[in-house]
Every structure is written in C-alpha cells, then in structure tokens.
Amino acid sequence: MQEQWGFLDSGCLDAAVNMALDESLLKWHSEGKIPPTLRFYGWKKPSLSVGRFQNVEQMIDFDGIKRHKCQFVKRLTGGSGVLHDDELTYSIVISEQRSYIPKSIRKAYYHLSKGLLEGYKNLGIQASYTAPKDKERDKQSAVCFEKPAFYELVYNEKKLSGNAQTRKKGVLLQHGSIPITINEQMLFDLFRFPTEEVRERKRRNFKHKAITIEQITQKQHTFGDIKSAFYKGFQTGLNIALKPIELSPNQWKEVYDLADKKYKTEVLS
Numbered sequence: 001m002q003e004q005w006g007f008l009d010s011g012c013l014d015a016a017v018n019m020a021l022d023e024s025l026l027k028w029h030s031e032g033k034i035p036p037t038l039r040f041y042g043w044k045k046p047s048l049s050v051g052r053f054q055n056v057e058q059m060i061d062f063d064g065i066k067r068h069k070c071q072f073v074k075r076l077t078g079g080s081g082v083l084h085d086d087e088l089t090y091s092i093v094i095s096e097q098r099s100y101i102p103k104s105i106r107k108a109y110y111h112l113s114k115g116l117l118e119g120y121k122n123l124g125i126q127a128s129y130t131a132p133k134d135k136e137r138d139k140q141s142a143v144c145f146e147k148p149a150f151y152e153l154v155y156n157e158k159k160l161s162g163n164a165q166t167r168k169k170g171v172l173l174q175h176g177s178i179p180i181t182i183n184e185q186m187l188f189d190l191f192r193f194p195t196e197e198v199r200e201r202k203r204r205n206f207k208h209k210a211i212t213i214e215q216i217t218q219k220q221h222t223f224g225d226i227k228s229a230f231y232k233g234f235q236t237g238l239n240i241a242l243k244p245i246e247l248s249p250n251q252w253k254e255v256y257d258l259a260d261k262k263y264k265t266e267v268l269s
Contacts, residue, residue: 002235005036007242009227012042015049015071015084016263021255022091022175023076023262028251029093030169036094038115038234038242040227043084046183047071048190051079051164064189073263075175077164082177083187088226090234091175101172105165110151112174112238116161117153119178119233123226125216127153127160158211178230179212180221 010021018041028034048070050056056074060081065072070083092112094101102108110129120127129151153160163176184206193199213221235242247255 002239002241003036005038005238005240005242006034006245007231008037008039008245008247010039010041012044014044014259015047015073016259016265017255018043018047018089019049019073019075019263020259022093022173024251024255024258025091025093026076026168026171026173029095030171034093034245036098036240037092037245038240039091040231041089041091042087042223043071043089045069045071046083046085046186047073048081048083049073049075050081051075051077053078054081059192061190061192064191068186068189070186070190072265074265075164076168076173077166077175079162079164081191082162083183083190084177085183085186086179086181088178088180088223088230089175090178090230091173094172096167096170096172106151108172109163109165109174113151113153113163114237115230115234116176116178116237117233118237119230120153120155120160120213122229122233123213123217123221125155125160125213127155130154130157155211155216158209160211178226179210180223180226181212181214182210 008025013021021041022039025034025037025039029037046068048060048065050060050072052074060072062072094112100111102111113129117127130153152163161176161178163174165172165174167173184203188199188203188206193202213226231242234240
C-alpha cells in the first residue's frame with residue numbers, strides 16, 4: 001500500500017526564502033502540522049548555497065558573487081558549495097520514526113535517492129550509485145560537484161546531482177540540486193583559489209567530474225518536463241502517492257520572517 005505524502009511546488013524564490021521554507025517544513029512536520037512532504041523549487045537568481053560548516057571567508061570569492069549578481073545563503077545542512085541556477089531543486093521532510101528511514105545518513109540517502117534514480121530513468125538517463133574509493137573518501141572540495149559522495153548518482157562516473165541532509169526535532173531533511181545545465185564559468189568564479197592558473201585548471205577538469213541532463217540527452221528540456229519526470233520518479237522510487245498541499249498566509253509569513261532573521265546576508269541582492 002502506498003503511503004501518502006504532501007507535495008509542494010513553491011516555484012522560484014529568493015535564496016533566503018528557499019532555505020527558510022525548507023527549515024519551516026521540517027519544523028511543521030515535527031509538530032504534526034504537515035505530512036511527510038516532497039517539495040520542488042527553483043531560484044529567482046543564480047544563487048550560491050554553502051554548507052553550514054564551510055569556512056566561507058576562506059573558500060568563497062565574494063567579489064565573484066557580486067560580479068555575477070548572485071545571491072548567497074548558508075544552508076541548514078552540511079556539504080560543499082552549490083551554484084543553483086538552471087536546475088530543479090527538491091527537498092524532503094520525513095520523520096525519523098518511519099520504519100523505512102535508516103539511522104545511517106548514507107543508507108537513508110540511498111533509500112530517498114531512489115526517487116532521483118527513477119526520475120532520471122524517465123528522462124532516458126541510466127544513472128547508477130557510486131561509493132568512493134578509500135583514498136578518496138576523506139578528500140574535500142569547496143565545490144560540490146567536483147566529487148561524488150557515498151551512494152550519490154553518477155553517469156559514466158560523473159556526478160549528476162548534489163545532495164545534503166540534516167536531522168532535527170526527530171525529522172530528516174534532505175535537499176538536493178538536479179542540474180539541467182551548469183554555467184562552469186560562473187561556478188568557478190565564486191570560489192577562491194591559490195592562483196588564477198589553479199582556477200582555470202579546475203574549470204577545465206570539471207567536465208570530467210560532473211555532467212548535466214542536457215549534456216547526456218543532447219536536447220533541451222523545459223522546467224516542466226524535468227518536474228514531471230521527477231514527480232513521477234519519486235512516486236515510483238519511494239512507492240508513495242503525492243497530494244498537493246498549500247501554505248496558509250500565516251505560514252508564508254513565518255517563512256519570510258525566518259528568511260529575514262536568519263538567512264538573508266548583505267551580499268543577497
């Protein structure tokens with residue numbers, strides 16, 4: 001029997017509002033106000049989100065962010081920096097008490113990412129899971145798509161999506177980036193490197209480490225096409241039924257208040 005989840009398509013929002021909404025969904029689910037929920041969203045402007053533990057002063061080039069007129073936000077989750085631009089972004093909130101949610105972060109990601117796997121299949125992309133080799137496990141990169149983590153999805157050993165997870169108030173929050181295309185010029189302008197030569201070398205090598213939907217399929221996709229593929233994919237992969245939910249005016253006010261209080265920064269344009 002399929003479990004019923006809520007589904008929220010919140011459209012394209014500012015970076016701070018996007019992160020505030022994910023945190024609010026976690027809170028509301030912990031309070032029993034909403035069911036387990038899958039959310040799809042986009043970004044009003046190109047945005048760089050960084051993990052909560054990243055040293056942004058050391059790793060992020062804020063001049064590059066201003067030059068490209070990007071927004072900047074720190075996530076509730078960990079992980080590396082992600083440029084959100086031409087992509088579908090998803091988030092999931094689900095109680096840790098669900099019998100099918102493993103205690104292990106990696107195993108929980110493996111389960112929830114079955115929806116991603118099926119979504120890619122709906123686009124004709126045969127993705128697979130990866131487990132980094134021992135010598136690569138502890139290597140870190142400021143740029144999320146430079147290397148896959150455990151059980152992340154790859155195509156021809158190139159990373160397809162970037163994902164992060166946290167658990168608070170008895171609820172698991174997982175969100176992730178599903179790039180349709182990636183602006184590599186912009187991406188590497190947003191990070192600090194020892195020299196410009198290192199920056200350019202990293203930029204050139206990036207094509208060997210990450211790949212996008214349009215690079216694989218060799219055709220353009222509308223945002224609606226991508227949403228439809230992954231909407232069906234999550235239902236199939238997780239064996240769930242999705243029912244649209246709407247937020248009340250008071251809930252939206254709570255989100256915007258949290259965005260102003262916690263997530264907006266002086267470089268958020």
